[in-house]
Amino acid sequence: MSDLCPFLIPRGFRFGAAKAGVKASGRADFALIVADEPASAAAAFTSNKVTAAPLHIDKEHLTATGGKVRVVAINAGNANCAAGQAGLDAARATCAAAAQTFHCRPEEVFPSSTGVIGVPLPAEKLIVALPGLAQTIGPESDHFNEAALAIMTTDTVEKTAFARIEVAGAPGEAPREVRIAGLGKGSGMIYPQLVPHATMLVYILTDAAVEPAVLNAYLQPAVELSFNRISVDGDTSTNDTVLLLASGASGVSIGAGNPAFATALQQVCSSLARQVVADGEGLTHLVELQINGAANDADALRVAKAIAHSPLVKTAWAGCDPNWGRLAAAIGYSGAQIDPEAFEIRFGDLPVCSNGGCDPEFDEAAAHAYLEQAQFSVTINLHQGTGSCVFWTTDLTTEYIHINADYST
């Protein structure tokens, strides 16, 4: 979503990026998000037990500050993961330098990394680049966009999303605006399973004033229904992070249970999640799975994940092949409660399978034509109950193999 509007950037933040020389390509690879004042923070991190060094530091820092962040320092090109003590040292050194540059405590710095795993992060490159980068950060949409571009790895486009809500003022006063903006990256190793749910990096900013605990209560359900409902390849990363910062610069306080804020946040999360999967490595089809009639929501998710991770289903989609038997097999091994003679499959509105067998109205040519679209939906009804979910995934193409099999470590 490159539809950037300057009036949508939350107030109280500055953004920027520099070429620190971590990416082999020489492109911008070091981004900063700097809050004018310590911002309230809520975060979600990967459930992978092999967790990158910056995530360990992030958790430590959020605990130490009670959920306050001044500086988010993000590098691309190196995940700073599985690098032992050297990795932790590199993250801490970056935080110390950023703290000095921006006159804050090291604990108020939130480091993030994405890129190759197992190679020590050259922190000195980031540290050297910091003073110059500090001179160029700013609050405009151009600055925001620079940061969004710098954090990309195999991404082909930057991912941003925006929302705003109006909050009624005091009697006689005009309504006031709260802005939410997010930036994210991710294309491969995409199956975020965040706990309390987060190689996807997402930063969401708002100028509302929100206490950290309240912010967290808004973030978790929004994450569950967005980033935890997408998969490119089923590989849950070691670095997935979603960070939500609230600067308070709008002057509007948002307490718990504000439905307009919750909805706007959900929209930004859903938009970013869908942008991540839509940029999945090598994809030619973006697929929306709608699972209905499951015994419960967990079963609906089981079916969605089995389908989203089936190489045979994903390669059939790559070939626009209406081979629904592969879907039936995935439904069968998903672990969900099913009746093999009751489930139903549709491609868009087209009936494909009913009562567990070929639908009498199945029109193979029409189904093939439908699957030729760049984006399509597969709807499954298990007829077991009222459980449901919506899940986004991709096909599996030779280009995915090329991207990931070309020896370049």
Place this chain on the structure above:
Amino acid sequence: MSDLCPFLIPRGFRFGAAKAGVKASGRADFALIVADEPASAAAAFTSNKVTAAPLHIDKEHLTATGGKVRVVAINAGNANCAAGQAGLDAARATCAAAAQTFHCRPEEVFPSSTGVIGVPLPAEKLIVALPGLAQTIGPESDHFNEAALAIMTTDTVEKTAFARIEVAGAPGEAPREVRIAGLGKGSGMIYPQLVPHATMLVYILTDAAVEPAVLNAYLQPAVELSFNRISVDGDTSTNDTVLLLASGASGVSIGAGNPAFATALQQVCSSLARQVVADGEGLTHLVELQINGAANDADALRVAKAIAHSPLVKTAWAGCDPNWGRLAAAIGYSGAQIDPEAFEIRFGDLPVCSNGGCDPEFDEAAAHAYLEQAQFSVTINLHQGTGSCVFWTTDLTTEYIHINADYST
């Protein structure tokens, strides 16, 4: 394994194949295994809840006969799955015709199918081919091999395995020989999870005399350590079947707990399982995973399966890329108990990762050269306990995508 020796075919069986016109290619697609007398039978079937029609019939028939089979009737080119009542009717019609041809009860016929899912099986083509096929079956290795070839689908080679054991005779008598031979097929949709553990079809024959219940007690552990330890793509099929038949024609009775028989059966199962995965669709590398030091065997299997099903790991292998970070990520999300600072990865004997980070002796060029081999091993030690497993899998190549994405339904 095309090393066919006529002296290794178990006595008491005849084999053959015909071109019934089910395969679009026009190749042989209908195979028979006929026992001279009702043979003792034990079987294992897929755990997929969407189960092909012949498997329903097989279970019914084994129950009805108390584990006796005269005729195994196998077609390739059509899985007879998700075809509703028409599928069941087609399987029953085939059994009735085979029973008439071979003068047995329909319940003594064991039907099997493999191929496309969701298309009704044209039973009439099989039925028409039966009388001619009955004239050509025979007990020689050539007949055996015809059957092994006819059941192939995307397989590039037939899969067979042989073993024999000598059993001491009565005092003063010469030792007597028991033969075991297996034939199988499978290349894609290969992740057998058989219950009591089986688009893989495997038939194992012995001329020992074994009661069905005893035969079953031999089969299940052999299956667990062979067919349930392989995966090409993680797609558990609707049709997987392993059938073990004992004709008794050797005149040698095998009771429970005969270690020589158990070992020979295990060798045949392991050989066939490895042949199936070695013929995995599009593979360029066959990979043996050895997981050691897990908290328990179940955890070792969790790690093996996470690695075997990671597109990022499998594409790295396709590129001979020693990117061990992808292995570390898969270990981390496997669900197994791990210490991220304790695990160790080796490629063959080459140290790659130790204490959860890059091993000081990691030699990238040597690792790359090792991974260029057509077959290699990846050894992981979690240092958590004594759980272990050996698992066989493949890389993921553009050829796999071509095989499965070319629209040909």
